[in-house]
Amino acid sequence: MRIAVLVKQVPSVETVKIDENTGTMIRDGVESELNPLDLHAIEAAVRIKESRGKHPTEIVAITMGPPQAKKTATYAIAMGCDRGVLLTDRRFGGADTLATARTLAKFLEKEGPFDLFFAGERATDGETGQVGPAVAELLKLPVFTYVSAIEKLTTDSIRVVRAVEGGHETLEAPLPSFVIPIKEINIPRLCTLDGKIKAKQSEIPTVTADVLDLSEDEMGLKGSPTRVVKITYPKVTRQGKKIKTSDCFEDALTAILEKLEDRNFLEAAR
Amino acid sequence: MSRVGKEVWTLAEVRGGKIHTVSLELLAWGRELADKLDAPLASIVLGSDIKSCAGDLISYGADKVYVIDNSKFENFHSDIVVNSLEKLIDKYMPSILIASATTRGRTIMPLLSARLGCGLTADCTEMSIDPNTKELIQTRPAIGGNVMADIKTIGRHPQMCTVRPKSKRPLAKNEKHEGVVIEESVPQDALDSLLTYIGFEAEGSVGLPLQEAELIVAGGKGMKTGKNFARLNELAELLEGSVGASRAAVDLGWAPYSAQIGLSGKAVTPRMYLAFGISGAVQHIAGTSGSETIIAINSDPEAPIFRVADLSIQGDAMEVLEALIERIKSRKNR
Numbered sequence: 001m002r003i004a005v006l007v008k009q010v011p012s013v014e015t016v017k018i019d020e021n022t023g024t025m026i027r028d029g030v031e032s033e034l035n036p037l038d039l040h041a042i043e044a045a046v047r048i049k050e051s052r053g054k055h056p057t058e059i060v061a062i063t064m065g066p067p068q069a070k071k072t073a074t075y076a077i078a079m080g081c082d083r084g085v086l087l088t089d090r091r092f093g094g095a096d097t098l099a100t101a102r103t104l105a106k107f108l109e110k111e112g113p114f115d116l117f118f119a120g121e122r123a124t125d126g127e128t129g130q131v132g133p134a135v136a137e138l139l140k141l142p143v144f145t146y147v148s149a150i151e152k153l154t155t156d157s158i159r160v161v162r163a164v165e166g167g168h169e170t171l172e173a174p175l176p177s178f179v180i181p182i183k184e185i186n187i188p189r190l191c192t193l194d195g196k197i198k199a200k201q202s203e204i205p206t207v208t209a210d211v212l213d214l215s216e217d218e219m220g221l222k223g224s225p226t227r228v229v230k231i232t233y234p235k236v237t238r239q240g241k242k243i244k245t246s247d248c249f250e251d252a253l254t255a256i257l258e259k260l261e262d263r264n265f266l267e268a269a270r
Numbered sequence: 271m272s273r274v275g276k277e278v279w280t281l282a283e284v285r286g287g288k289i290h291t292v293s294l295e296l297l298a299w300g301r302e303l304a305d306k307l308d309a310p311l312a313s314i315v316l317g318s319d320i321k322s323c324a325g326d327l328i329s330y331g332a333d334k335v336y337v338i339d340n341s342k343f344e345n346f347h348s349d350i351v352v353n354s355l356e357k358l359i360d361k362y363m364p365s366i367l368i369a370s371a372t373t374r375g376r377t378i379m380p381l382l383s384a385r386l387g388c389g390l391t392a393d394c395t396e397m398s399i400d401p402n403t404k405e406l407i408q409t410r411p412a413i414g415g416n417v418m419a420d421i422k423t424i425g426r427h428p429q430m431c432t433v434r435p436k437s438k439r440p441l442a443k444n445e446k447h448e449g450v451v452i453e454e455s456v457p458q459d460a461l462d463s464l465l466t467y468i469g470f471e472a473e474g475s476v477g478l479p480l481q482e483a484e485l486i487v488a489g490g491k492g493m494k495t496g497k498n499f500a501r502l503n504e505l506a507e508l509l510e511g512s513v514g515a516s517r518a519a520v521d522l523g524w525a526p527y528s529a530q531i532g533l534s535g536k537a538v539t540p541r542m543y544l545a546f547g548i549s550g551a552v553q554h555i556a557g558t559s560g561s562e563t564i565i566a567i568n569s570d571p572e573a574p575i576f577r578v579a580d581l582s583i584q585g586d587a588m589e590v591l592e593a594l595i596e597r598i599k600s601r602k603n604r
Contacts, residue, residue: 097392101384124553127412127537128392133380142464143348145377159468163528164373165285165479169346170468183527183535225389229407230420237577238564245585252583253593256544256565259581263542263563265485265509266601 001052001155003045003059004108006119006132007038007076009069034072038120039079039188040181045118046080047186048153058082060111064092064104070204078191078199085111089209094221097126101134103219106212108139116158117141117178129180136178143178144171148185274427275363276309277334281355281378282327283370284317284343292370292482294330294440299397299433301331301441303366303406306399310334312364316354318344321453328449331441335451336362345467346374352381353460359386364428366406368397371432371481379432389423391431395539395560405429411537411560434560435482436539480531485511485542486561488531489519490554492547492568492587496524501591502546508598514538516548532557547587550575567591 012033042061049057061076063069064087073084087107095103108114117136122129129145136143144160148168152159159172163182191199209219217223243252260266280300282293297313304311312334313327324337336358342350355378359367367382369375371393383390396409396418405422406429412419423429480486487506489499499513506513515525517532531538532554539560546567548554555578558564566579567590576582583590 096389097380098383098387098389101380129376130380130383130390130392133377134384137352137381137384143377143381145348146373162373164346165482167470167472169470172466172468173464183530225387225423225426226391226408226421227424228419229422231412232418232420238580240564240576240578240580240582242576242582242584245583245590249585249589249593252585252590253597255581256567256583256590256594257597259563259565260509260542265511265542266598 001048001055001057001116002112002114003048003057003116003118004111004114005038005041005045005059005061005076005081006104006117006135007042007061007063007072008035008120008123009033009063009065009072010035010123010125032068032071034075035120035123035125037122037124037183040183040185041118041120041179042076042079042081043186043188044150044179044181045116046189048116048150049080051153060085060114062087062104062107062111064088064100067206070206073204074199074202075191077202078195079189080195084202084204086204086206087208087212088206091209091216091220094224095219096224096226097128097130097134098225099219099221099223101131101138102223103212103214104131105135105138106214107207108135110212113176115155115175116153117176119178119180121146121180121182132178132180139178141176141178142173143180144173145180147179147181150179150185274365276307277362277364277366278304278307278309278311279364279367279428280311280313280332281367281369281375282313282315283372283374284315284320287317287319289315289317289320289323289326291440292372292435293327295435295438296368296370296433297327297331298438298441299368300366303397303399304333307365307404309365312336312362314355314358316340316343316351318342321451324451328451329443329445329447331444331447333449335449336454337451338454338456340455340461342461342463345470347463347465347467348377348381349465350461350463351378352385354456355382356385357456357460358454359428367428367430368394369430369432371434375432379430383430386426386428388426388428388430391421391423393537394431394433395437397431397433406431434537434539436484480512480514480529480536480538483512483538483540485509485544486514486531486538486540487511487544487546488514488516488529488548489525489546489587490516490548491518491522492549493519493524494547494588496522498588498591499524501588501595505544505591505595505598508595508602511540511542516554517551545575545579546591548575549573550578 119132148163149161280296391408543561
């Protein structure tokens with residue numbers, strides 16, 4: 001069985017600071033990390049490999065980004081993936097979700113066949129959640145989004161549980177399939193020392209646009225049908241009233257009740 | 271695509287045999303855009319035994335309703351929906367297509383955009399029409415809600431985006447608004463799915479899904495114990511709201527991940543957000559900045575959440591929570 005896992009490098013949300021004046025993220029000096037939601041995709045793939053025991057399973061972690069995004073693939077190997085690949089090229093720059101998906105799909109086609117594909121729910125920087133499903137569609141695969149559990153996996157089919165509004169639904173599809181898990185699916189492992197050593201010794205090959213059979217207007221900014229035309233900074237600070245309960249508990253309580261009343265939320269409580 | 275029609279389309283969402291409210295919110299958006307373009311507004315309904323409800327969409331602003339009524343739509347099969355939408359789009363060439371940013375909309379739209387080679391903008395909180403070019407301006411929060419980005423679709427149709435639930439209220443029902451229901455069908459092969467639907471299990475959580483809630487009562491580390499979260503449920507029930515949690519509270523196992531609000535959880539846009547014992551890490555604030563009113567209760571005078579709150583209460587979260595529940599209960603019994 002061959003499994004592909006798509007991963008992304010993002011600015012580390014833990015270290016992010018906000019510029020008080022503009023309300024924007026200060027990106028300078030911010031560390032990068034593997035998108036936290038991708039960890040669940042990697043973990044799901046590694047658990048499948050483990051559950052298959054002696055049956056051969058290969059997991060390939062694929063990332064796209066600047067040269068330093070190599071680290072992301074290395075981390076995936078430390079968690080238990082077998083190999084990593086970095087798609088990097090200036091011509092990929094400025095890609096929107098569709099152009100990104102095209103580039104990834106092209107590579108997966110070349111590198112395949114795979115039986116199973118994984119991607120994280122969304123990246124914590126772009127927050128679109130669109131690349132995974134778009135790649136699946138370009139590869140004409142059945143796709144499961146918002147997967148909270150893999151119930152059954154055989155060599156030719158998969159059954160998953162999806163977390164949707166108001167409950168969970170169970171679906172099945174033949175392999176190859178594309179699975180997009182959510183955080184609920186598992187608790188990602190920490191990298192072991194062995195894993196880290198293996199990762200350190202692993203070469204991460206890079207793939208450029210020349211290798212992929214893509215025209216200039218299919219990738220990067222040129223291949224992106226969406227454009228950011230304007231950026232505005234909404235005011236984040238609100239000049240709210242502040243009350244200390246130690247001064248007067250009753251005042252604090254009244255203020256909350258007044259706000260609720262004012263917005264018609266106390267109707268429900270009648 | 272060379273041919274471009276004029277129509278503005280909204281994708282209605284059918285859940286449990288009924289048209290869900292998010293579809294009416296979309297119509298309110300659609301109406302605004304269609305009026306500015308002087309174009310017809312149409313809603314697409316794919317459902318099973320749904321014909322009788324389709325007309326309702328007209329009273330909420332639709333000029334046309336395209337319906338495909340087929341038992342294949344009883345459960346959600348993403349591939350069948352995408353196949354059918356592709357056929358309809360090919361036939362009518364709408365200028366704009368918007369869907370709700372629900373688990374369904376957020377699944378269907380990226381698939382469709384890849385199929386059509388069109389662009390797609392996720393999670394818009396606002397939309398408008400460029401007065402000069404008549405293009406759709408799709409506005410979404412970026413970098414965790416601290417920046418608003420205006421996005422356009424260049425040279426492709428339809429212009430597509432998903433729209434956050436609750437970003438607009440439905441129009442008042444108007445029985446006099448005139449429109450037509452048009453029955454459509456698609457070839458049999460479009461209705462073949464690779465997916466097999468097995469079943470659905472409803473969840474017994476309090477209130478509406480977080481992204482749809484008008485009022486959210488959320489708790490953080492300041493709740494002190496997981497047990498205290500039951501009190502949040504109580505307040506949420508009294509106020510007919512939903513319960514959310516900070517990442518810290520979820521990591522401590524006090525609340526399920528489905529309740530997590532923030533960058534690595536859900537972004538929410540309620541009319542009222544009550545934060546009990548949440549200090550307000552950047553990533554949490556990013557997921558709540560779209561709230562209309564924020565009330566924060568925290569014992570730390572320096573808690574960052576106070577900077578974004580409309581009302582800040584410096585004090586013990588549990589003490590305030592208990593007192594608030596008592597007070598609201600006594601009002602109820604009055």
